[in-house]
Amino acid sequence: xxxxxxxxxxxxxxxxxxxxxxxxxxxxxxxxxxxxxxxxxxxxxxxxxxxxxxxxxxxxxxxxxxxxxxxxxxxxxxxxxxxxxxxxxxxxxxxxxxxxxxxxxxxxxxxx
Amino acid sequence: xxxxxxxxxxxxxxxxxxxxxxxxxxxxxxxxxxxxxxxxxxxxxxxxxxxxxxxxxxxxxxxxxxxxxxxxxxxxxxxxxxxxxxxxxxxxxxxxxxxxxxxxxxxxxxxxxx
Numbered sequence: 198x199x200x201x202x203x204x205x206x207x208x209x210x211x212x213x214x215x216x217x218x219x220x221x222x223x224x225x226x227x228x229x230x231x232x233x234x235x236x237x238x239x240x241x242x243x244x245x246x247x248x249x250x251x252x253x254x255x256x257x258x259x260x261x262x263x264x265x266x267x268x269x270x271x272x273x274x275x276x277x278x279x280x281x282x283x284x285x286x287x288x289x290x291x292x293x294x295x296x297x298x299x300x301x302x303x304x305x306x307x308x309x
Numbered sequence: 310x311x312x313x314x315x316x317x318x319x320x321x322x323x324x325x326x327x328x329x330x331x332x333x334x335x336x337x338x339x340x341x342x343x344x345x346x347x348x349x350x351x352x353x354x355x356x357x358x359x360x361x362x363x364x365x366x367x368x369x370x371x372x373x374x375x376x377x378x379x380x381x382x383x384x385x386x387x388x389x390x391x392x393x394x395x396x397x398x399x400x401x402x403x404x405x406x407x408x409x410x411x412x413x414x415x416x417x418x419x420x421x422x423x
Contacts, residue, residue: 229409240313240400240414241352248409286352290409296365297412299344299352 207304216274218303220287225268227291232261232272235284235302244272244285279307311335315401315415323423327389330418334383334403340364340410341384343376346417347397355399358384359407391422 210216222230228249233241247254247261247270254261260273270287284302291298314333322328334341343355355374356366360381369376373392378384388395398417404410 231411233412233414238416240402240416241412242414243411246409246411288352296342296354296357296368298354301351302349 206301207306209306209308210277211308212277212279214277216272216277216281216305218272218274218285218287218305220270220272220300220303222268222270222287222289224289224291225265227289229290230261230263230270231288231290231297232259232270233286233288233299235286236282241286241299274305277305277307279309281305282307313401313403313413313415315399315418317418318416319419319421321421321423322391324393325390327387328391328420330386330388330399330401330420332384332386332401332415334401335405335413338403338405338413339381340404340407341378342402342404342412343384343386344400344402345397346400347394352400355386364407388420391420393422396420396422 231246232244234244235241245256245259245261247263252263258275262271284304286299286302288297288299316331320328339360341358344352346352354368357364358378361378375387398419400417402412402414404412
């Protein structure tokens, strides 16, 4: 079915440590995956994306890993900062003409 | 470049009343989407416009919801009559392409139905 789920609803990380946010998707036909960040009072903001022909993509302090075998997506944030506090959503698109489907989100909180 | 703007930012209405939400997409973006997030759950797709045409409205919950995009510019989402379960944050997003398209979101409208 259409379902993008997350392993943990909340994640608490020490400032300066690396954060790993996980996501499981159910549609093996999905070929495009995106991570969004939503800060309080704002709409979701694009962070990074990856297509199914790749298994890793890096951005500035962020890395997305895709494991199609187990239908798993992860977002790694290096040297987590207070400004990284937000809810992170993974999303998928299973054809070039279809809607983007979001999961329920993981709240990332930073301990000083 | 102006981003996606939504109005109002908050709306509190009573059950049975009508509310109209507005979205102004990024200029030049043919694709406009409405999503809804209810009580901290996932962001649920409602519908997708390509210019003024409804490309996909499979997420619209029922016929109390009416979306329009006259002229292919701004869009409105009307809820009539509103029910308690319609409460949530309604997000609008736009993109220049559908395939592998990066969505740009507005800040949302927080709708509370009492």
